[in-house]
Amino acid sequence: MPGTVHAIVVVRPDGRTSAAYHLRRTVASLAGGSRRPDAVTLAVCGTDPAVEDALEPGSLPDPTADGRGVRVIRLGRRTRFAAAVASAAFEPGPRGGTGMDADLLWLLAQDTAPEPEALARLAGQLELSPTLAFVAPKLVRHDRPERIVSLGVSMTRTGASVELAAGDLDQGQRDGITDVLGSDIRAVLVRGSVFRALRGIDPALRDADEGLDLAVAARLMGGRVALAPTTRVGVSGDGVAGLPFAETGSRRRMIIARRRAAQLHRRLTSAHPLLLVPIWLSLPFLALGRTIAQLVMKDPGRIAGEWAATILAMVRLAAIARGRRRLRRHRSVPWSRIASLRVSTALARERAAEPTEHDPDALPRGELHFFGGGGAWLVLAMAAVSLAAFPALLAWPALGGGALQPLRDTVAGLWADAAYGLRPTGWNVSGPADPFSAVVAVIGSLWPFAPSRALVLLWLAALPLAALGGWFAATRITDRPVLRITAGVAWALAPTFLVALTQGIPTGVIVHLLLPWLVFAGAVAHRSWVPAAAASLLAAAVIAAAPSLAPAFALVLLAGIIAAAVRRSGAGVARMLWVAVPTIVIFLPVAWAQLHAANPWGLLADPGAPIDALAQTADAGTRLWVSLGFPASSGAGWAELFSALPLWVPAALLVPIALLAASAAATPRWPVGLAHLALVVLGVATAVAATAIAARFDGANALTLWPGAGLTLAWWGMVGGAILTLDQLGRAEMARFRRHAGAVSASAAVVCIVTLVVLAAPALTAWARGATALTNGPTSTLPAYVEADSGGDTATGTIVLTAEADGSLAARVVWGGSETLGAHSTVLETRTAVDDASAQLAATAAALVSSTSPDAVAALAEQGIAFVLLAPGADAPAADVLRRESATALDQRDDLDPVGATERGDLWRVTSDIAARPSAENPAGGIAIEILQIAVIVIALLLAAPTGRSRARARQHPRIVGLTPAERAMDAGRARRLEDGAQEAQALPSEPTGEEAT
Structure with a gap:
């Protein structure tokens, strides 16, 4: 005999205008079914004018089989699905009796629209199999019925829920599967006796995995759970029953946190009594391990939810006790009965992985062509130039001269100089180390047997490394090999860089080597956490070597944050904000010390050994040289090579690249061009201002800031703008004359290379002329x-x-x-009192x-x-x-x-007895700051490490930044033609072998 069916529909308006529409659709689906429920209860959580209008008499069709109409109960706005179903099922109705009087309960929500045959099929399956506890239909998207929302849920041995078919295309491939561990809670038809024995749904799950939990409890009672794959129910993902659709990043993170909390609750409620306390105590350590894994997987958005779920699971002791009593009271079969229905961790990981389907609107990323495009040959050529320019460095154990000093003899000594404590200089003064000391420690650690030798090797490799960085930075602007080579040459032969090399200025060399990689990563930092984390580390190192660049860096970062906000990308804004975090954290102790000493200008002081040339008074002539791109009045060696040299001679050699850079704003990719011109303005302004700011003292001499850092930033603006102009000129030639390479743009690039080589000639020959400050540095500055x-x-x-x-x-x-390069402290050397x-x-x-x-x-x-x-x-x-x-x-x-x-x-x-050096205790605040600094750097390193998934995502975006729609269409067409050509080549018959020919 058919049993009576009580349909419970939970409605929660939440201020959404679609709630009333979805409710009307659901009730109409019930009324139009081949079998109607015997009773219908609407559990309305909260109030909404549209919903109230829908509940007026006569507004909704009668969905019941005997015409008794619907029963409406009012609940609080924050009432969750589990509590709303319990109220509708257990509270008496106006005619007496409760929902428990029915044989079957159909659990629905406002956004579940069953097909006409749904109830008949579900009830028939239960009536034919008395051992079934409940049966679940196939859930599909109401707006896209071909897409499965849920068809069976399982879990791993650790309790993680796994959707077996969510997101799959419904082609009937899973319609033969009926026996699963559990299901989604939406639209399940459950026996009233089972629901009564279990006292409903566990409210501690908070809408996550409620169907799975109910199924596990029912199976432990001896019942079965089955699917009805041919029965379809459309859902809209309102989030009233179950979790909403993950259509936004914030909603996706909320879903993950809810499911994690439900998993931990299941682990604690189902654990063996002897293992309950150890599992509870291990939850924070497990959260820490999962946090590291989430950083490695480039998904830091899950971390807050992970810890929130862990804390929630640990503090809800009453809910855990209630859940354990619920299972213990009704369990009649062992846990081994459901072991075969669990899934492996590998399958869970596969189902949980985000789809990496290619976006049809994305521009396919081409090959880098580092070797075929001449990048490797450029690096080799610059290595040969470096050996010719500095031949004696191959035999020197250390570098001296200029601002160069030896490094500590051991790696431990290097990192001791970079830590808070007694400073290696001064009258037993304690304080924070300069962030530059950590940069020096990293460099010295690369050659741990003789750290000072690492600086020599850095000097030898500086030219090829600069060319490599310039070449890679140019890949964000153009894909033409000749232009990438031009950028590499221009960056390696920059006047500021050559002055830093020949005059022994390590901070200038380090900034020049790191800046192109900062451009390379920072240009796409809004896309992914890998470049964002890499840019954050590079920015910290650049600012550590040249604090005077901090204001310009802040302005550029602010522009990037605004651009991400305009695109309405919350994740992009978060990634751009992270770029500044390591820099802020590593400068925090120094900033506190300088602000406490009322000396904020000291934050801009150049770190490392003092640069003696900066003690000279900056006159109008020096500022003019700086504004033209030369960090000193020597004109990158021209004034030393030719006495009484007119200013316009070396400056004239910069005219070709300057004109090309100035034209970048007039190209179709004018936003990129304006960005590079803004870098030129920021860099020159920083350099000119540096000549007027004296923030450090060397004895009785006040030292101005090194203007080369700002000029390095301005130089990339010129190089990037010029490459952009040449790229656009080449594209225009190809579009008009149908040529694969622009002859005019290539000729202009050659002219730029020739003029820069001529400009660099005096600096590159400074060693042969004895005009360099480099010396065979001693291992010690003391006797x-x-x-x-x-x-x-x-x-x-x-x-x-x-x-x-x-x-x-x-x-x-x-x-x-000895005095060492990393032992200096700007906090001590910038004191004004x-x-x-x-x-x-x-x-x-x-x-x-x-x-x-x-x-x-x-x-x-x-x-x-x-x-x-x-x-x-x-x-x-x-x-x-x-x-x-x-x-x-x-x-x-x-x-x-x-x-x-x-x-x-x-x-x-x-000659008297020497006492031990007084020790200085590291205050608790200093220890906390050091721990915070290490944690931030470790997090950035974990985020910056690429994975297979991150590389797959990166391949869905073009390498070049700021392409116009016309350029994207042109490049996409060229990529398709190349792909079609490759397919045709593979389809051509091969030459016959000897046997085939005969």
């Missing part, structure tokens, strides 16, 4: 006696006294066997050279300082007099033992 005595340990201190040209005496303290440590150092230095009191030497011994070095002073009469008087005073001290004259100056050793 060899000090180096041998310290053994590389920074516990030994040396006070260095230097006579200045104005007759003053400069004093500094060096710890260890005398602190206690500086006053004590000055007083001790003055006492050493002006009296015979033993208190001065005793103060040195108490601080752990074992040596006094009187370095060669300035070449001035007042300095010579002061140096002789100081040497005489030091010789007269009984507590100083003269070691003798060395190439670094006169050395004395303290």
Whole structure:
């Protein structure tokens, strides 16, 4: 005998105008069915005018079999599906009785529209099989009925739910499958006795995996669950029953978090009693491991949901206890009965993977052609030029001259200089290290056996590495090999770069080598987390080497964030915001120290060893040279090679590339052209401003900022703009004359290369002419006696006294066997006020050279300082007099033992007992900042590591940025022609073999 059916329809308006429409459609589907339910209850959660109009008498057709009409119950707006169904099923109706009086319960929502035969088929299947607990139909999208929403749900051994057919095209390929572990909760027809025994749906699941949980509980009671694949129910994904469609990124993240919370709840409710506490305690560590995995998989949007689900699962102890009682009360079969219906982790991972189908509107990405397009030959050619320009570097163990200094002897020493604590220079002063010290540590770690040698190798590889970076950065602008080679040559032969190489300015070299890769990654940072994370690390390294670029970097990043917001890409905005995070975090300690010292200008100071040339006063002539693209009045070696050289001679060699760059804004890709011209303006403004800002001190000399960093940024704006103009000129030629290569644009590129080679000739021949500042650098800036005595340990201190040209005496303290490139601290060297440590150092230095009191030497011994070095002073009469008087005073001290004259100056050793260097505790805040810095860098590295999925996504986007619709159509047509040609070539018959020919 057929059983009675009670249909429960849950309605939650949520302010959506479609709720009333969907409700009318669902009720009309019930009324038009071949079999109508015997009772219908509408559980309305919240109020909405449109829904209220639909509930007016006569507005809805009667969906019941006996014409009794629908029953409406009112619930709160936040009532979830499980609670709404329980209220409709268990609360008495106006005629007495409850939903439990019915034999079958049909669980529906406002957006579920069954086909006319749906109820008849579902009820018939239950009536024919008494062991069935409930039966579930095939859910399809109402707007796209050919697409399956759900047809069976299973889970892994760890409780992760797996949709077996969600998103598949419905071709009847799964209609033969009926026995599955569970199903979606929407439109299931469940026996009233089963629903009554289980007391409904577990409310702790929060709309996620409710059908799976109900099916598992029913199976443990001894019942079965079946599918009705030929019964279709259309759903619209409103999210009233089950989870909504993942049509937006935020909704997708919400769905993932809900399912994860449901999985953890299932694990805790079904765990063995002896394993419950260990599993509960392991949840935070499991969340940490999954966080790392999500970073590796380039999906950081899941991290917040992962931790929210973990915390929720851990604190809902009452819900866990209720769920365990529910299973324990009714379970009559072992868990092994459902083991065969679970799925493997590999299948779960395959089903959970996002589809990587190719977007038909996307432009296929072509091959890079690094070897075939001349990129490899360009790098080899620049390597040969580097060997010819700096031949002696092959035999040098370290570099000296300019702002170059040796590195620590060990990798541990390199990273110790990059950590918070006692500074390697100064009167036992603690503080944060410059971020540049970490950059130096990374470079030195590449050659751990002799870190100073790494700097020599960097200098030798600088020209080919610069050409490589310029070539790759140009791939964001053009796909023509000759133009990419032009960009590589132009970047390698930049005047600022050659000045930094020949004058020994490591910060300038590092910025020039990293900037093109920052352009390469930053141009597409809005597309994916891989380039965004790579750009964040590169930006941190660039700003660490050249803090003066921070304002320009902030403006460029702000423009990128605005562009992503205009495209209404929330993920793009998040990725662009992340680009700044590592830079902010690594500069946080230095920024705090400078702001606490009321010296914000100190944040712009150049790190590393001081650049002596910057102590000169910047006059109008120097600023003119800088505005023309030369970081000094030497004109990249032209003024040294030709005396009384007119300014316009080297500047004229920049005219071709400057004209091409200025024309970039007039091309069809004018937004890209304007962006490059903006870089030119920002770079030149930064460089000119740098000549007027003195933020650092070297003894009595105030040092202005290095203008080369801004000129490096401006140079890429010129190079990128010129390449863009040449690319557009070549496209116009190909479109008009139907030629595969533009002769005019190629000729213009050759002219640019020739003029740049001529411009670079004086700098590239500086070594042969003896005009370079590079020297066979010593392994130590202190006497060899000090180096041998310290053994590389920074516990030994040396006070260095230097006579200045104005007759003053400069004093500094060096710890260890040498000053090193990463040991300098801009926090100490940009101080504008005398602190206690500086006053004590000055007083001790003055006492050493002006009296015979033993208190001065005793103060040195108490601080752990074992040596006094009187370095060669300035070449001035007042300095010579002061140096002789100081040497005489030091010789007269009984507590100083003269070691003798060395190439670094006169050395004395303290004869009294040397105390250990006072230790400085790292405050809790400093430790927390270091942990935060390490965590951010690790996160960025994990995000930057490419995976197979990230590469597949990247191939769906063109490598070139900012293509116009016409260019996209042209490139797409060319790609199709090449593909068709390749297919035709494969279809051609091959030459017959000897046997076939006979």
